[in-house]
Amino acid sequence: MIKYDHTQIEPAWQARWLAQQTPVTEEGDRDRKYYCLVMFPYPSGRIHMGHVRNYTIGDVIARSQRLRGRHVLHPMGWDAFGLPAENAAIEQGVHPASWTMHNISYMKQQLQRLGISYDWKREITTCRPDYYHWNQWFFLKMYERDLAYRKRSSLNWCPKCLTVLANEQVIDGACWRCDSAVTQKELEQWFLRITAYAEELLAGCDRLTGWPERVLTMQRNWIGKSEGAEVKFPLQDRSGTITIFTTRPDTLYGATFMSLAPEHPLVERLIQGKPEAAAVRAFVQEAGRLDRTARLTGNFEKAGVFTGTHAINPLTGQPIPIWVANFVLMDYGTGAIMAVPAHDQRDFEFAKKYGIPVRLVVQNGDRSLRAETMPDAYPEEAGWMVDSGPFTGLSQAEGKAKIIGHLAEHTLGKRTVNYRLRDWGISRQRYWGTPIPILYCDACGVVPVPEEQLPVLLPRDVPFTGKGGSPLAESAEFVQTTCPRCGGKARRETDTMDTFFDSSWYFLRYTAPRETDRPFRREAADYWMPVDQYIGGIEHAVLHLLYSRFFTKVIRDLGLTSADEPFTNLLTQGMVIKDGAKMSKSKGNVVDPNVLIERYGADTARLFSLFAAPPEKDLEWDDQAVEGASRFLHRVWRLVIDHAGQVVRASGAVSPPDSDQASPRAQTLRRATHQTIHKVTADLDRHFQFNTAIAALMEFYNLIAQWQAPVSGNSGDGVKAAGGAKATDGDATALAEALRTLLVLLSPFAPHLTEELWQRLGHRGSIFAEHWPEAEPRWLKDELVTIILQINGKLRSQLQVPPELDELEIETRALADPKLQPWIEGKTIRKRIYVPGRLLNLVV
């Protein structure tokens, strides 16, 4: 017998597939198109087990959809700009471009060794000018539409990466990449106005029915919409007003003080010449020292200081003191709040601490609240308005609506919506990224680089010192240029773009990756978009996935495509963990895919990573379970090889025998065959349950192995019975059908093994040119069904009956069942529940 040797089979097929690949086009029925995309990798050096899992999932989906007749786009590329390359340059003196390209070629070869069926002709690499050209072009389009703008503000700064971070890139106060504590830094930088799309991004979440609920929740939280009102509080001396944002305008009568953020621009004006001035300045300075980490953990004492100034509550007309409080955030709402101690816990505690009155304006249902004795605030949005002038007596909800109306009518305020989402700061003070296509001219100011001068090339000769500051600023040749407007001297912007810019539209570039005069071709994008199935890690729940949705909407509004969401269905696969922790160099629990592939082969690596856990769950690495996957493939190999001769001979027969001609043995096999088709197909359709699909294939294997065992003995070619029943031609064709079906169903999971065995069954064409088999309904029914017999809901016996037997006959047989006798003897049957083909429950 020929042994299963993956080291022979796998490289051979990989080479052939690559050579024989026919690329997909936009021709043909769009209903049959299927865009399967996995998040492209950063070329860090070598692939890890997380990649293996990710790309295997994508490949199984792509291959199975192709077998089912879909027109599948399954591309791959490289998210190639980024810090590790630049750090390598600083530490090892190798240029980021060389480092990156070297990694790409190595990782590409690794992916090919996994047998992933990518269309490599569409490969894209974001650090190449043919790609980042269009980053710059999109930036200019956004600049034209005021969706890209420059402003000075306080930004998240990673002291290790020496660059700015977007809010989305700060995780628990630390850098998303290197985990260093993030500080604040005042800088002038470029922003994308993602907030202009806040409402649409939020509303779109409701229509993304193919996304996991938790990702949508994270996006909704991140956008953080809150509805309320802006209210103007006049200063007591009539020198101006302070605008606040509140979600509870109904509690306006209970506002007994105001608080400003320490950074609020009005603070200095309010305290001018006041005896409190020195104390307030000291307080503001102290609050400014509070770092982001402390603020995030809420680990500081709430405190405030009186400014010496009062404002007028616009509804009561009463003067209320203005405080500065360290917990009021400048970058949310207006940086100023009205404080209602009776109905906000923070205000309540603050009022108690500083002896400010508590005024109750919303009563609970049983009217038991008393301002003097409340132990806590009553923050519920329920109950009745009290002590609220003309609004007294209304329900809380009604009061809220009426007060907003009243404010608007008297121009004291208006209904507004606030979002937590901030504009996306994209400037990075690093080298290895897309240059921002902007010039600064002494005469003309900020000047966008004209489209026809794109791309602004990233210069190669830049010193990598690691001392901080934008490296591009060191290249005089790059910086100094002429102004396209006045012809005078100008200097270039030396910051580069956040690499999340690159990945925010790459899925569109794949649809027409070789376009040279536009980012993509509209017809191609309209054909392929949106992505039917997107697969990647949960860690991008808000970062990449939110940015991509934003870009898609901007690109739509630029009139370039009709897609308004990029990804119809999203699968977020779990991490690969070992010994309970994510694999990482520092923990020393890394399994190298190369070692796995060398020892067991790509098919085993693929099968294991799909079988050991459902795709969304974390996958615990288990060396022994890998052995199990390998064992299964060896068994399939032996089974098919042992019967190859028989199958080739049987292929003369046109089709396997139908029910009336088939021997009982053939019937058993045909039933199992079609039931397996049904089960595997359903598991793939229904949430990609690869683990149960593979389990079904294992069961099918077990059955075939059992089925042929008594007949074939160990002769290796067992049409002739050793001593049992004589095998018929029908049996042989049924076996041929079973083995072919097993291979086709297994082929998306273990492509090399199945392709090789397919050839050994005498086929000339590729197994991937086959059609996915269809289950024939008449074989899905069992010859006999098992009826569960229950007494009072407890299993007491079972009955094997033909499926067409009616209820009455089943009951007659049940009552005669000796096992049931002890339970029904001397009892009356009160009720019978019969579930056809399943069970009979007798209540006695």
Next chain:
RNA sequence: GCGAGAGUGGCGGAACGGCAGACGCGCCAGCCUUAGGAGCUGGUUCCCGCAAGGGAAUGGGGGUUCAAGUCCCUCCUCUCGCACCA
């Protein structure tokens, strides 16, 4: 605090409200082998029992139902996300 998800054998995990534990790993016994970290066969939730069989069991408690891992209520634990967001 708010939100989402999860809790089932020794382990990974299966179960349209209808046989709990499919499939695999591990373990036990046997076969085959000069040998086995190969292969094959059988067994493997727990308790009582020689067995036939019986009982218990899906984080705890309660409920709906002829029937609950699954639906409802409640509590506990864990994971993830958001968080002085006014």
